[in-house]
Amino acid sequence: MRLLSLAVLLLRLGVARATYSLTEVEAQISSYLDQNSTQTTRAAPPFGCAVACGFLAFTLPTRLSYPDSLTYGFEESRYWSQQQALTQPACRFSPISAEEVSLAVLAFRVTQCKFAVKSGGHAAFAGASNIEGGVTIDLINLNGIAVSADQTQTSVGAGNVWYDVYTHLQPMGLTVIGGRVSAIGVGGLTLGGGISFFSGRYGWACDNVNTYEVVFADGSIHNVSYSSPYSDLYWALRGGGNNFGIVTRFDLATYPQGDLWAGAQTFLYKNDTAAAINNAFYYLGINAPSDPYAQVIIAYAYAQSEGVYVIASDLQYGKPVPDPSILQNFTSIPGAVANTLRTIDLANLTLEFNNTNPGGFRQTYWTFTVGNSPSLMSDIVAIYMDEVNPIKDAAGVVPSAVFQLITTDVTSHFSKNGGNPLGLAGQGPLNLVNIDISWSNASDDARILAAAQNIVDRSIAAARAQGLDNQYLYQNYASLQQDVLPSYGKANLAKLKSISAKYDPANVWQKLQPGYFKLG
Ligand SMILES: Cc1cc2nc3c(=O)[nH]c(=O)nc-3n(C[C@H](O)[C@H](O)[C@H](O)COP(=O)(O)OP(=O)(O)OC[C@H]3O[C@@H](n4cnc5c(N)ncnc54)[C@H](O)[C@@H]3O)c2cc1C
Ligand SMILES: *[C@@H]1O[C@H](CO)[C@@H](O)[C@H](O)[C@H]1NC(C)=O
Ligand SMILES: *[C@@H]1O[C@H](CO)[C@@H](O)[C@H](O)[C@H]1NC(C)=O
Ligand SMILES: *[C@@H]1O[C@H](CO)[C@@H](O)[C@H](O)[C@H]1NC(C)=O
Ligand SMILES: *[C@@H]1O[C@H](CO)[C@@H](O)[C@H](O)[C@H]1NC(C)=O
Ligand SMILES: *[C@@H]1O[C@H](CO)[C@@H](O)[C@H](O)[C@H]1NC(C)=O
Ligand SMILES: *[C@@H]1O[C@H](CO)[C@@H](O)[C@H](O)[C@H]1NC(C)=O
Ligand SMILES: *[C@@H]1O[C@H](CO)[C@@H](O)[C@H](O)[C@H]1NC(C)=O
Numbered sequence: 001m002r003l004l005s006l007a008v009l010l011l012r013l014g015v016a017r018a019t020y021s022l023t024e025v026e027a028q029i030s031s032y033l034d035q036n037s038t039q040t041t042r043a044a045p046p047f048g049c050a051v052a053c054g055f056l057a058f059t060l061p062t063r064l065s066y067p068d069s070l071t072y073g074f075e076e077s078r079y080w081s082q083q084q085a086l087t088q089p090a091c092r093f094s095p096i097s098a099e100e101v102s103l104a105v106l107a108f109r110v111t112q113c114k115f116a117v118k119s120g121g122h123a124a125f126a127g128a129s130n131i132e133g134g135v136t137i138d139l140i141n142l143n144g145i146a147v148s149a150d151q152t153q154t155s156v157g158a159g160n161v162w163y164d165v166y167t168h169l170q171p172m173g174l175t176v177i178g179g180r181v182s183a184i185g186v187g188g189l190t191l192g193g194g195i196s197f198f199s200g201r202y203g204w205a206c207d208n209v210n211t212y213e214v215v216f217a218d219g220s221i222h223n224v225s226y227s228s229p230y231s232d233l234y235w236a237l238r239g240g241g242n243n244f245g246i247v248t249r250f251d252l253a254t255y256p257q258g259d260l261w262a263g264a265q266t267f268l269y270k271n272d273t274a275a276a277i278n279n280a281f282y283y284l285g286i287n288a289p290s291d292p293y294a295q296v297i298i299a300y301a302y303a304q305s306e307g308v309y310v311i312a313s314d315l316q317y318g319k320p321v322p323d324p325s326i327l328q329n330f331t332s333i334p335g336a337v338a339n340t341l342r343t344i345d346l347a348n349l350t351l352e353f354n355n356t357n358p359g360g361f362r363q364t365y366w367t368f369t370v371g372n373s374p375s376l377m378s379d380i381v382a383i384y385m386d387e388v389n390p391i392k393d394a395a396g397v398v399p400s401a402v403f404q405l406i407t408t409d410v411t412s413h414f415s416k417n418g419g420n421p422l423g424l425a426g427q428g429p430l431n432l433v434n435i436d437i438s439w440s441n442a443s444d445d446a447r448i449l450a451a452a453q454n455i456v457d458r459s460i461a462a463a464r465a466q467g468l469d470n471q472y473l474y475q476n477y478a479s480l481q482q483d484v485l486p487s488y489g490k491a492n493l494a495k496l497k498s499i500s501a502k503y504d505p506a507n508v509w510q511k512l513q514p515g516y517f518k519l520g
Pocket of ligand 7: 161163182183351354355357359
């Protein structure tokens with residue numbers, strides 16, 4: 001007992017809000033190993049994840065779970081894609097405070113154990129927010145939500161999903177700029193950008209964070225804002241993903257918001273319908289700044305059970321005004337086979353989107369960005385169909401090509417508070433494309449991934465041939481094969497690397513947390 005440090009004792013009693021240094025945690029792990037006579041060897045570092053798990057289980061027993069426990073199984077079931085849910089860490093750690101996150105990071109440094117961090121678990125590919133044989137920090141218990149007295153800011157624990165945030169704020173007539181599907185996490189969406197129903201008015205989620213509470217690689221905890229001593233880090237966090245620390249709390253700008261007018265019109269694919277939709281999309285790209293309350297998502301998909309291609313025209317207007325003129329080029333298109341457009345509250349709208357994006361399947365997400373052109377959009381749809389036709393028979397396949405605008409009213413907010421690193425300020429309108437395929441049987445992985453890659457490569461080539469290519473890759477939609485951070489531009493990448501070198505000289509976030517998009 002004498003070998004246990006005071007900090008560990010205090011933590012076990014739940015009274016300490018201490019932060020640690022690397023040497024303190026090294027000493028704690030030494031004393032843990034000394035005391036635990038059943039621990040077979042105490043080899044020189046790196047000790048590995050067995051020691052990290054054992055130390056955390058000893059120090060914070062209620063936060064640590066091993067395979068076969070109920071907690072571990074429950075947390076593993078909360079990933080959206082099958083590839084992530086099938087990934088098995090040696091143990092899972094579910095901290096309840098930034099201090100506990102700090103202790104874990106330092107323990108991983110001492111033991112050289114590789115780790116992953118999970119918020120809502122919606123990143124699709126294996127290893128994005130889970131890690132085979134390593135330790136996953138599951139932020140699920142960082143679930144606080146607190147609105148400031150003047151109702152201009154909401155402090156949100158990094159493990160919340162957007163539904164919980166919206167249902168908290170909605171009765172007060174308030175909202176924040178976040179995801180459009182109820183079950184997405186606050187953490188991943190906000191650190192990669194974050195397209196919201198309200199982005200025409202306020203920009204992306206990353207442009208609406210006042211302060212990030214961040215655990216640095218040395219275990220220290222800081223409030224990072226534009227006006228803090230860490231304004232360079234603040235810039236990097238606005239799109240830099242998981243490369244700059246573990247964010248434990250987001251203080252989000254908060255705005256008045258009531259009901260929307262929103263829903264989907266669904267069409268069977270016909271060339272003239274597609275042409276009308278692509279034209280309406282093109283003109284909205286140009287006209288959006290005249291009414292930034294409008295947003296659209298156009299999804300081309302193959303409906304396997306009916307053997308037909310369909311087009312879903314998802315329209316949203318940020319006020320409860322039916323059929324606003326800005327959206328009438330869409331609503332006047334004849335022949336919809338289904339139409340759910342109506343006045344609806346935000347939380348229910350995100351549930352509707354969650355229902356159309358079920359979890360539990362194999363998933364792949366890809367992205368690219370092109371100029372605003374209805375004929376290029378038709379060319380991309382033709383490429384998509386050409387590549388989907390040979391995989392149509394794959395069990396449970398749902399392949400979609402999803403088009404969204406990055407308009408000048410959106411990018412005008414990118415430069416607020418010192419700007420973001422995405423490299424898009426002053427650009428637009430652009431067409432952000434997401435190729436997203438789900439299916440059931442792993443034996444189809446290779447041909448489906450090849451089809452997705454072909455759609456992307458051929459579409460980019462078509463755009464380039466027309467002088468309409470754009471280098472930007474949206475992190476939140478990218479596949480692991482895509483080089484996201486260089487797509488922000490040479491100067492932004494160089495700046496991100498220098499900020500990483502300044503705050504993380506030991507390369508903890510680059511090397512010990514290997515999943516997801518790294519600085520390279
Ligand atoms: C069905 C569906 C709908 C979507 N809708 C939208 C949408 O409306 N708008 C949009 O912009 N995007 C959308 N996306 C994309 C989404 O933003 C990304 O998948 C995002 O990564 C999900 O965040 P998450 O927290 O759920 O994911 P996670 O898988 O938990 O995290 C993603 C990455 O972020 C890291 N990370 C998460 N939290 C933290 C933290 N606190 N500190 C440090 N690193 C962290 C993780 O380590 C991981 O590398 C959607 C995706 C899906 C599957
Ligand atoms: C001691 O180590 C063994 C082997 O790693 C482990 O099973 C046991 O749980 C540890 N005991 C404590 C108190 O951590
Ligand atoms: C960060 O800000 C919060 C809220 O303003 C405050 O309670 C906390 O003490 C600050 N943390 C640090 C490390 O400065
Ligand atoms: C519809 O468009 C596709 C792809 O552009 C083309 O191959 C096909 O011939 C068109 N069909 C008709 C009826 O115009
Ligand atoms: C609707 O489409 C027409 C061309 O068909 C275009 O002139 C007009 O600007 C569009 N309106 C909006 C609001 O996009
Ligand atoms: C969702 O809609 C239902 C039915 O209109 C309503 O009763 C409920 O309050 C809404 N949910 C939320 C979270 O507002
Ligand atoms: C989202 O849908 C999944 C089913 O795919 C369901 O398990 C989950 O509870 C839903 N989450 C929310 C927050 O609506
Ligand atoms: C997956 O596909 C393989 C190869 O076609 C087949 O043998 C297997 O039965 C399929 N699995 C399921 C669950 O359908």
